[in-house]
Amino acid sequence: xxxxxxxxxxxxxxxxxxxxxxxxxxxxxxxxxxxxxxxxxxxxxxxxxxxxxxxxxxxxxxxxxxxxxxxxxxxxxxxxxxxxxxxxxxxxxxxxxxxxxxxxxxxxxxxxxxxxxxxxxxxxxxxxxxxxxxxxxxxxxxxxxxxxxxxxxxxxxxxxxxxxxxxxxxxxxxxxxxxxxxxxxxxxxxxxxxxxxxxxxxxxxxxxxxxxxxxxxxxxxx
Amino acid sequence: xxxxxxxxxxxxxxxxxxxxxxxxxxxxxxxxxxxxxxxxxxxxxxxxxxxxxxxxxxxxxxxxxxxxxxxxxxxxxxxxxxxxxxxxxxxxxxxxxxxxxxxxxxxxxxxxxxxxxxxxxxxxxxxxxxxxxxxxxxxxxxxxxxxxxxxxxxxxxxxxxxxxxxxxxxxxxxxxxxxxxxxxxxxxxxxxxxxxxxxxxxxxxxxxxxxxxxxxxxxxxxxxxxxxxxxxxxxxxxxxxxxxxxxxxxxxxxxxxxxxxxxxxxxxxxxxxxxxxxxxxxxxxxxxxx
Numbered sequence: 164x165x166x167x168x169x170x171x172x173x174x175x176x177x178x179x180x181x182x183x184x185x186x187x188x189x190x191x192x193x194x195x196x197x198x199x200x201x202x203x204x205x206x207x208x209x210x211x212x213x214x215x216x217x218x219x220x221x222x223x224x225x226x227x228x229x230x231x232x233x234x235x236x237x238x239x240x241x242x243x244x245x246x247x248x249x250x251x252x253x254x255x256x257x258x259x260x261x262x263x264x265x266x267x268x269x270x271x272x273x274x275x276x277x278x279x280x281x282x283x284x285x286x287x288x289x290x291x292x293x294x295x296x297x298x299x300x301x302x303x304x305x306x307x308x309x310x311x312x313x314x315x316x317x318x319x320x321x322x323x324x325x326x327x328x329x330x331x332x333x334x335x336x337x338x339x340x341x342x343x344x345x346x347x348x349x350x351x352x353x354x355x356x357x358x359x360x361x362x363x364x365x366x367x368x369x370x371x372x373x374x375x376x377x378x379x380x381x382x383x384x385x
Numbered sequence: 386x387x388x389x390x391x392x393x394x395x396x397x398x399x400x401x402x403x404x405x406x407x408x409x410x411x412x413x414x415x416x417x418x419x420x421x422x423x424x425x426x427x428x429x430x431x432x433x434x435x436x437x438x439x440x441x442x443x444x445x446x447x448x449x450x451x452x453x454x455x456x457x458x459x460x461x462x463x464x465x466x467x468x469x470x471x472x473x474x475x476x477x478x479x480x481x482x483x484x485x486x487x488x489x490x491x492x493x494x495x496x497x498x499x500x501x502x503x504x505x506x507x508x509x510x511x512x513x514x515x516x517x518x519x520x521x522x523x524x525x526x527x528x529x530x531x532x533x534x535x536x537x538x539x540x541x542x543x544x545x546x547x548x549x550x551x552x553x554x555x556x557x558x559x560x561x562x563x564x565x566x567x568x569x570x571x572x573x574x575x576x577x578x579x580x581x582x583x584x585x586x587x588x589x590x591x592x593x594x595x596x597x598x599x600x601x602x603x604x605x606x607x608x609x610x611x612x613x614x615x616x617x618x619x620x621x622x623x624x625x626x627x628x629x630x631x632x633x634x635x636x637x638x639x640x641x642x643x644x645x646x647x648x649x650x651x652x653x654x655x656x657x658x659x660x661x662x663x664x665x666x667x668x669x670x671x672x673x674x675x
Contacts, residue, residue, distance in 0.1 A: 366500035367501060374492075
């Protein structure tokens, strides 16, 4: 999932302080799962903003709407009925959702309430960790299902480096060494020979250096 | 008089671009440079221009310094992060390179190492700021330097297809100057009237403007640029002039020389770019009366 965290209150207030009426838009997908921008968080932020405005002797009207998916124009369309009654939109989606709303309503100021963090997985209650950089050319089949691009601090393709100690990364004792994990996993699979293979210098073309990427599925295009 | 002093004096500075080799054979580079020694104020060394891997500008700049020519090196953000960029500026200074031009690096996707990962840690304005800060004795992390590099920082402006694009570039150039750029290398000049109009807008930037004169080399190149470089503004008249000449190569050199001569009255210098034809630089300088 795409993970996110709410921005500091001061920054959000800086964005919306010139306005009296906003739509606060949540998203029912990833940011709901990571407890950053779902219906519940929309309610909490709405109350906090209104209280902050009251403290300054102002009032803020907040229309709370949580869409099924903000990254999908079909659902963003639901805002059409409400947009004229708002001075601005505050989005609690990831950056994809914020941009979809900005695209659909070019005349309306749209602000992010979250910092989009990474593509990750839930480790335990309230803990999410980065797992994927979206490099466009997955090598998990070579590395025992553990990604050195996303999880090795040095992005080493043939590791580990000299900073790996007791299975931890030199960057912090709280960070696992990806190559230690890879080795352990390959051992468990009986695939130690894979570790002997040299992974060639990575081709980064499928990554984003050619500009924003796009997928076109001819079989689905109407 | 070195480049810095000449720039400050308001005199016309002549810069010639010389490219580093793809490899370690430097004989051509050294020979070409020696031919223009004493005839140009400085040589400008691109850093893997057009995204083509070759000897770094730092290496080329040191080499030019050793040959007795004043170097100006290109520096950009595609291949180095802020640590490497700052380290290279310090290294360049102690090795005899006092002048840098912050440029926009060609996209990796258009170069010859298309599978490489670009760095792009800073943008041009970020790098100009960083270079200025080094000159003031502080690195980007806020630490004081032991000895500060007294460098001259230049920047570039890309070619512009229309007035709207020019206005946007002038605005961006204002930011670059505010960040610390002390001179600007401006786009190709093929149309003097258009350049005069450009200067009307650019003079407000308050720093010396050094336009680029590009050696066209052939009808094919002129035609290609006219068709595919919307900012070049190469007229049919120019193409016709080259086509009708009995010595087309010489005609291109004459065109470049005449352009440079005309610029003496309008700009504060010229950058001569030949893209691989550095051996023709002396002939261009002859034609320009330099």
